[in-house]
Amino acid sequence: MIVADHITKTFTTDDGSTVRALDEVTLSVDEGEFVAVVGPSGSGKSSLLFALGGISGPDSGKVHLGATDVYSLGPSRRAALRRTEVGFVFQTFNLVPWLDVVDNVAFPAMLAGRSRREARSLAHGMLEKLGMVARARHYPAQLSVGERQRVGIGRALVNRPKVLLADEPTGSLDSANGTQFLDLLSEFNGQGQTIVVVTHSAALAERAHRIVSIVAGRVTDDRPGRLRRLAS
């Protein structure tokens, strides 16, 4: 489904020094898998996620999503791939502040070429699944953090992407909202959704099929999570 093949990514910091965020990382995620990427701050987890999602290309190595070499595409085609094949969920939700809930969820569908009516219908369906229909006409600033994250996941999944990428999705949520969100992720995964989550949360990681550990830009461990252990 999604393969990172020996990807390396370096950054130049403000003081001019070079930081190797990813160092020859190779990772393969199968269809329907739920993978948690864990590691200390600055270990390269988010860089890996952005590289997998077609947001930020590696300096070397390749990323394949299905049969597509993601970084061989131009900016516009890569943007098209992001809006149709990949869904992103962020720690700080990153909802579009000037759109209401239904339009936030419908936005990627409209970008993908669906009519506004069709996109909003899809968004309503998604909001129903998320229990957010009553908040459809509200703006992000009027929502609780848990509600914002639910809208974020709705937006990420409205185009039925091949893979859902989440960057610290429970980092801004309290325990109750975090648990609810994990239940939601598990539910979507149970329906066949491929999920890659970057997290510090042990509880979240334990819900995954696999837990991949990264330290200093290198994969140091790749072990089954609780789901897989239970299955086996």
Added chain:
Amino acid sequence: MIRITFAYLRVRWGEYALVALAVALIVAALVAQRAVTSSADGAIHDLAHRLGSNMLVLPRDQDVGDFHLQRYGPSVLPDASPVILKSSEIASDIRGSQARLYGHVVVGGRDVLLVGEEGSWPRSPVVGTAPAMLSPSAAGRLGFRPGSIIELNGASLSVAGVMDRPPDGLEDAILVPLVTAQQVLGQPGAINALRLAGCWCRIDVAALGKEVERILPGSRAITVAGVVKAQKGAVATMGRYAMALLIAGSLTVAGLVAALVSAQARRARRDLGLLAAIGVSPSVVAALFVASAGLSGIAGGVAGYLTAIPATRWLSARTLGAAASPSLDLFAFAVIGAGLVAAGAAALATRRAVALDPSEVLRES
């Protein structure tokens, strides 16, 4: 896209409204200036058409500007000047003449212009008095009506009538026979203006003016063609400044919009990064800014044109003496021009925004 643009404008309306206001002020100034220039050009054409090939002969020492402001100096010409010209070698070029003596008198403590004119006059309503015709303004201001007697410096005038439409520039004047004016103003045998009408389209008017000045020593011949030429030159200069003003205005609009969009792009880095992350293509991000700026430019253009209508009326009434309005062509120019300049500036300023690496800003959040 349209809905997204309007949603974006709804949030950023304050900034875009300020831009639209600035655009409106610049467009209003440009449109009003252009409309007044255009009306001035039209007015000169009208004037030239109306006056044809008349020539104004004044005493050499009389300042032309002062003459038009009804300030008359002591210099005069002999009232025989028309006869002298008609008996000269250029008589065949002169179709008609009108000699006048202008001066100011005080009637009932009020200053009023007295104009003595050759020609046929109505009979005086009161025996032993000279006839006088009053402009409506003078009649109203001085409290005279037909039959009223006016005593002026030992001369008795009686009001023969009030003119419906007084001649150009004599909106507040008393017109009397030339000899009466000479008596009242104490300048017997004198005139201080002579209008000549002729058909001299086939000859050199400037050369004819020189001939008039030679035949009437102490005179200065002013051709309407010369005045019109000078005025056209002034209008052409205004036109050139209008182009400079147009360029300066366009650059100001472009600069304002570019500054706004750049500032927004810097401030909205996180939003832009997010939009890019969820699959908004660079061209759509650019289109969002360009469409928003273009719409505010169009709004500014419409508001500017609407503001220019009363401004043009006010300006033209004061500079041309008649209220003019900007043409509909200028509406299209204002709206399309402002929209294009604003959108173009936004397109330039958006380049950095669309080149943004979303991972940089998503990492910051």
